[in-house]
Amino acid sequence: MSTYLRHLAALLMLASVAGGVHAAPSPPPVPLVAPAADPAASAPVSLSARKVYEQARSQLVQIRTVLKGQASQTSVGSGFVVSKDGHLITNFHVVSEAALKPERHELVLVTADGRETPAQILMLDVLHDLALLKVADPKKTGGFDALTFRPDTDKLAQGERMYSLGNPLDVGFAVIEGNYNGLVERSFYPQIFFAGSLSGGMSGGPALDQAGRVIGINVARRVDGEQVSFLVPASFASALLARGRDAAPLKGDAWPIVAAQLTAHQDVLTERFIAQGWKPGTHPRYSVPVPPDRFMRCWGSSEPSRTGGLDFERSDCVMDTRIFVGEFNTGTIATRHEAYDGSNLGTLRFAAQYSASFRNEGFGRLGPQHQTKPQCHENFVDRKGLVLRAVVCVRAYKKLPKLYDVAVLVATLDQPQAGVQGRFDAQGVSYASAMKLAQHYIEAYAWVK
């Protein structure tokens, strides 16, 4: 649901032809800027916004990913200087092309006064979507002003003014005023809910308090809402800086680093998911596995048939958090179930429709360049007298060694005219975790005692 704020050049070209810039390709397309010749249309900037911007202007950069040998940009984002030696913080997704395909891409920084200088990646924090960069030749460029991080101990109050900086859509450096609204609920990793209008291209830019200290890093926004934007808390960036200050620039592609961080993530995710157990009372006849709403959201719906056929209720549980790894997202868990009542249909017709629903499952999330084709194991499983048809399918990642996607399908087979079908998906998990999670899911099916 949320979209990353990296803006693609193709979109920009399209926008310049059309004379108006549109948001990332998701519904509804919202025009994000007024025509340049109409300054009165923009909201008046308060005095403190002007002050904050003037202070931070020299620490702010645009980060361009440029095709080697061609000099055309493939994506643009923002970043900011955090040390006098020329260390910078931005989002991993801003530099992911340069990190994962270094043979084809390089990074160029553009300062607010228009100077360009190459940059290198020192360290990545894929799970929090952060990257630590350094100016390639700090001596040549002279010293840097650095932004400071607001310490965690200095808590913000909900509603406090804050200012997000960056270069939206490659239009020009901008300051966006908004409010701090605490942490996003049910997020697996903490994120700040910023009520302000972030746009593509602002990714990696800093969000500052009124004293000009960094509270968070612009990362994403919801396209189905207004002024619902997200920041990575500054503490992760300061920790990354502390860890990577003296690191050597990355050599080769970053896939092994991504894989190692995902492996650590899936250990934590698997443990937390299994430890939280299941919600009680999800079906009158069976216990059906539905996770509690800690770091997942479950949406349900109930649909009596309009054509005298199958009545069903469904529940979809998904995580907001998913880990962006360049060409795809992973590292998330989802569950789903549908409870069918076919008493209007009779036994045979119910079986036909129940079967059709069991058939209607896809496993083609990622293309063959990223994953192997699925391999499945299936059988009738006895859960203390309740008979299930169970299918476990796994796919291996090609660039992330020893990580897999696992999908589990379950259909109850004890009633001739009713039943529950469930699906469990875990992405980017180790094989041991995949098996642990699959077993955890299947064994949750039982009769209600």
Place this chain on the structure above:
Amino acid sequence: MSSTLALLEVLDRDGVVRQSLKVGAWPLRVGRAFDNDLVLDDPYTAPEHLRIARDDTGQLALTVGDSVNGLHLNGRTLAAGEQVPLPAGPHDKPLLLVLGRTHLRLRLATQRLAPEQRLGTARVLTQGLPTLLVLALAAALVLGFNTWLESEPDLLTKSLASFAISALAIGFGWAGVWTLLSKVFTHQAHFGWHLRVMLLAVIAWEALMAGTSLLAFAFSWPWITDFNFVPAYAILGAMLYFHLQAVEPLHPRRTLGFAVGSALTGLALSLWFNVQATDRAGSELYMNHLFPPALRVAKPVELTDFMQGAAELQTRVDAKAKKTDAED
């Protein structure tokens, strides 16, 4: 006027007689020149292409004239100037001659006539209108039952109506095209035959699909539906063979070869496609035919045993991931 010694027939490409010539005396001469007994209008034949006469011993013999292309006698190639005796005994069959592009048949008076054939014995699949009606009814019931099975109660009449329209359109279209082919090549329609072949194929197909699905579910044998496209191709091949029987009845072996070849080609392409698309030879990733619980025969396994099987998938996916890495 002497009695007829032989009958020389000019055949068209479907084997139907175009022209026939009674031979009252030997020699018989055939070619493009005007002084032949049979004058051909075929640019690939010589002015004097062949001559049939009695040789010194009184035996009937064929001599090839001064021809570039020579000729074929009962499938044997003869060059210019060759002379061969002709089989003229009572049990010998009429001679088939190909000169250039002209097909000739020579029936000799000394050869015995083949007995009369009974009408309608040529193609018995289940002859007659009553069986045709029974088959049509059976197919309609099977397909109608499927439509009922898959429809929502309130939409049943609509589903049945659209099923009836499409079934009639497709059925008559299919049988009609084959009928047209029969008419072109055999000058007979054989509509009833084609309809029967089609209906039997539909019934066999439905029986195969329902039977394999039920077995796969009851005994938890996923491979049955995974590979039920193999017998499905056999049904298609048989259907093609029997349709072709009524289009090209003269060459049953060739027809059989073509039908078997088509089925095998289709099967090979399907397997290839499956491997390309899913890395597996079968067509179903997992068994997805659920029947009422009472029809389950296989015993459910304990979860730990089930998970053991799932754990064994790892070597398979790891091998696939490695293999494609090597290809990159």
